[in-house]
Amino acid sequence: MALQSDRANGGSGLNDDIGEAKRLELYRTQVTIREAEQRAYDLFLQNLVKGTSHLSLGQEAVAAGFAGAMQKGDLSFCTYRGHAHTLARGVSVEKVLGELMQRDNGLMRGKGGSMHLTSADHGVMGSYAIIGAHLPIACGAAWRAQYKGQKDVSVCFFGDGTTNIGAFHEALNFAAVWKLPVVFVCENNLYMEYTPIGDVTAVHNPAGDRAGSYGLEKIVIDGNDADAVYRTARAAYDKARAGRGPSLVECLTYRHSGHSRADPAKYRPEGELERWKERDPIKIYRERLLQFGIGEKVIEAIDAEVRNVVDTATETCKAAPMPPMDILTTDVYADGGWAWRN
């Protein structure tokens, strides 16, 4: 799939509008996601991650770039494939793995599970497991910002398959008409669950080719290049903060793993995974760092630190207790309880 637009001179950019500190941050975020997701997979194989889980292996650059360009107070709205975006906002690996392992130390103490990671303190306003549902919700958060004159941006992540559901259409039109400070990020990883997106979509770029339906610019970028993602994100946030309305960004990327859990992803044509692995976002970004004169040592130190964080988190989670029974009926209602009668 060729890039159709590379808006901000992203992929190959040698200019240094990003800078070393941000680049190291983007790298660290990607590696953190990679290591944590890989660990989640290992833990799943050990039957320590229960329920389902949807990894973003291979899609790290999207999460890192969009989160990296955010300011404190900006809001993320994620899907079930939300570990990456949650980690990218600075939520600890321990809290995420704890939730996947359904332990009491998890982000939501096991009540939500892997598909619903939420950390309001970090601006992660929930992960939503019904396809499309969070696009209108992100509009609402953006409406609040607009109404109150607050300057935060709401950023909503979803997949290619999501562009075919009704809520996508309603949200995009709504956001455009109300000129809301919301950024819609479509991670086009070529598949819905097991079905190639092209088999079920009337256009080539499921998001990009539909931007015109909402009076928006077509933006399709290399989702495996964190710099390209970061620059695009920055531009979209600037536009939103300036009161110039929403953006719809399609990021071309690929998931290295199956859709969820034990999916062996046999539906993929031979060689596809390998081709995409050559464009592994972390590989690309390592090279970028070297290109910008950041030494191997620095990179390896980050790698080691991250691995250490993930290892420690794993041990903490393994040792963490299961959630206690008394949280079963808490927080159904705002009074803390669940009473539907007197």
Place this chain on the structure above:
Amino acid sequence: MALQSDRANGGSGLNDDIGEAKRLELYRTQVTIREAEQRAYDLFLQNLVKGTSHLSLGQEAVAAGFAGAMQKGDLSFCTYRGHAHTLARGVSVEKVLGELMQRDNGLMRGKGGSMHLTSADHGVMGSYAIIGAHLPIACGAAWRAQYKGQKDVSVCFFGDGTTNIGAFHEALNFAAVWKLPVVFVCENNLYMEYTPIGDVTAVHNPAGDRAGSYGLEKIVIDGNDADAVYRTARAAYDKARAGRGPSLVECLTYRHSGHSRADPAKYRPEGELERWKERDPIKIYRERLLQFGIGEKVIEAIDAEVRNVVDTATETCKAAPMPPMDILTTDVYADGGWAWRN
């Protein structure tokens, strides 16, 4: 609102691919709708039409043109604003007025009401009152034709406001991907209920500007010129029957009356109604007939015949009994009854 495309040399066409017989039919259909709708309004004022009713005064050319180009066996899917499309398929004025007056001689004996006119025998496969619901349903009927190798086309009518609801998006993508023999007809009458469509829509042509999202051609036509409508319909049906998939047609038109019942339509800017009345489809079509050498006498004879039909139907309906109580619980299930238990 200017025409953006006039695909088939419609509006001003002097060529005679249509012919006298079809032209007289198109005229008769339009006048029948006009007279029947006007009568429905009068009867409403006399409190003889109960519930709600949504007139198509001013929009007759769309109904006449699309129905006029259909073959027997083609299927119509309508909205609550469906009297016009029902009459255009040849359903009797009596059956329609009877249903509006909630009499036993009505199309559905008063069980459905004005918003749900259905005459399966005439190919009117229901009128749907939940915005957008019938677009996917029309896809299903078209799928059946495709699967069975049958040559009928499913034609689905809806308003401008309907283009903003999720089901529109899902149906259009679905129809395009499956290449279904379905024609989507958007009657853009500039308003949803009371709100101008431009206030709530991100693009200028609510349907036309979205065709690209489904890989379809943008088709926006003069909906007040029955010839233009007829020619567009014919082309779309031909395409569908040839297995070349769906079309989305936006017809620019205007309703002379309010949205429903007693709506005085005060939200319309001064002069707008008057300007559109100058482009009254029936006025336009009378001139067209004269232009093609059809005499005043012929026209007046049709007018008189139609008036007579509507008068007679009115009297029959006034004299018709109310529905009997024993139909209350019939036809919930296919066994004719309503038993949910043994």
Place this chain on the structure above:
Amino acid sequence: MVEITYRDAVIRGIAQEMQRDEDVVFLGEDVAKAGGVFKATVGLYEQFGPLRVRDTPISEQAILGAAMGAAMTGLKPIAEIMFSDFFAVCFDYIANEFPKSRYMSNGQLKCPLVVRTGNGAGSRFGAQHSQSVENWCMMIPGLKVVAPSNPRDVIGLLAAAVRDPDPVIFLEHKSLYATKGEVPDGEIVDTLGSAKIVRPGRDATILALALMVPRAVEAADKLKAEHGIDCEVIDVRSLVPLDTRTILGSVSKTHRLFTVEENPRLCGWGAEIVSIVADEAFYDLDGPPVRITTPHIPLPAADILEDAVLPTPARIVDRVKTTLNG
């Protein structure tokens, strides 16, 4: 005290809350410039301006989703869904999003919003514009559900709903919009979760909601006058929270229970309350608890047919009388 319509009570109720709190905003289809299809929001746009009273596209999912996102982040939105039947096109928000996000997030997220809607039959609109959907909402854990029967309750319960920190479904009955009732001057604020004994009695308890309340009262008056049967009529008002205390208290006094429901028969609020009473007050009951409902069919459009399916005072009288007299 002033006599106003149920419709005007909606306007006054919304205005009262918007005046009190700048975070209260209102959105829906044709609600702003046009004042709503039931004219139940006339003047709000003029009074509170285009930033607080907003017309939307025909996009029910966007309406409820936007309300939720705004509620999560600091506003107190009131969203209108024109007809309650349209809950079906945005049911994901009602069933899966509003009521679950607080729980799933272990209390991190909140959802303080109100969904107002025109509910119920009597307008000859047919099967897709006439439904009573209280059970569609009552069955979902995490929602609150109220349905006022008179103008005073409209204002008081609406205020309570707007001030409530949880998602509240507010069911206005279309056939009550034109009815009138007295309301006190000044601010009115009621509490969710309290039923009201609108007519005390000793022989049987009749529970009713919304449009069924005046019908139950009329039936009770007739039952007293013509048959010497003294019924206690309770306006349930709030299905969640449910005032089981008042209901069980009444049954323990009258020993007989009737519910009068407009919704179709299966799995209605009547079934829930009957089950509660049958379980918890079985030995208080002197005879079978009886549900009087609309039959389990789609609603017909014709006036004469529609009038025949909803519970009427005559049907209530008949059913109570026959049941009690054996």
Place this chain on the structure above:
Amino acid sequence: MVEITYRDAVIRGIAQEMQRDEDVVFLGEDVAKAGGVFKATVGLYEQFGPLRVRDTPISEQAILGAAMGAAMTGLKPIAEIMFSDFFAVCFDYIANEFPKSRYMSNGQLKCPLVVRTGNGAGSRFGAQHSQSVENWCMMIPGLKVVAPSNPRDVIGLLAAAVRDPDPVIFLEHKSLYATKGEVPDGEIVDTLGSAKIVRPGRDATILALALMVPRAVEAADKLKAEHGIDCEVIDVRSLVPLDTRTILGSVSKTHRLFTVEENPRLCGWGAEIVSIVADEAFYDLDGPPVRITTPHIPLPAADILEDAVLPTPARIVDRVKTTLNG
């Protein structure tokens, strides 16, 4: 006779009907080439080809709408909605379109289709992928609703559903897919609307559905063995049509009623049946009818929490024992 899984029974049931009737077609997300996310449709694409077994976009409204349009005009579609929770994004078809078009058209339109879906909890998927939504469907007039508890019933009831001329909601329980049971060779066709006494007994009637059936049976065995209480367990199987004859017959014999429901507490099928029994068989009851349900909360994800909320054999035993022993 052969022992197969509930999952394979779904495949065999669909194949049986597709083989019989060319008008039976099947559509859904990831159902064709990939064989379904629960692997409950593996091989159908290969057997019946790309025209009869079709993958769709993520467009639940389009799936159900297309099924309806096809059904109206001559096909007999089976549509899959992957998880029953997603009924909320296409609820208009379930609540307003399928069940009303025949009535509104006074019998002119028909809607012979089946919606299959993965229902129920036990997979640790959390609140939006684990619900039991039988009451979402039972409450809507015009639908039929079935929920098989074992492989044989899967095939037989699916065949009955496909051959039925009305819209049928077919609820497969996700936690049963891997369970096994014996099925006879050859064609299996059951009838809708018949409950099954799976364990006869004299002391109390226990009604259960789907995953709750094996749990109720296990509880009944324990109650007999350990407490000498002899329960009759009925697999309700079909909520609409409802086999009230079998249910009332059992209660008239045992004089006690328990329902075991997976769905949250309010307005469930248990409430409906309890209300029917309380009304029509009040004097047969020797004590309060009791509903054993999941509490009225969203479902938690963690295994340890999820296991604690669904009715278990132990909870059933405990509740029945305490109730009967005073």
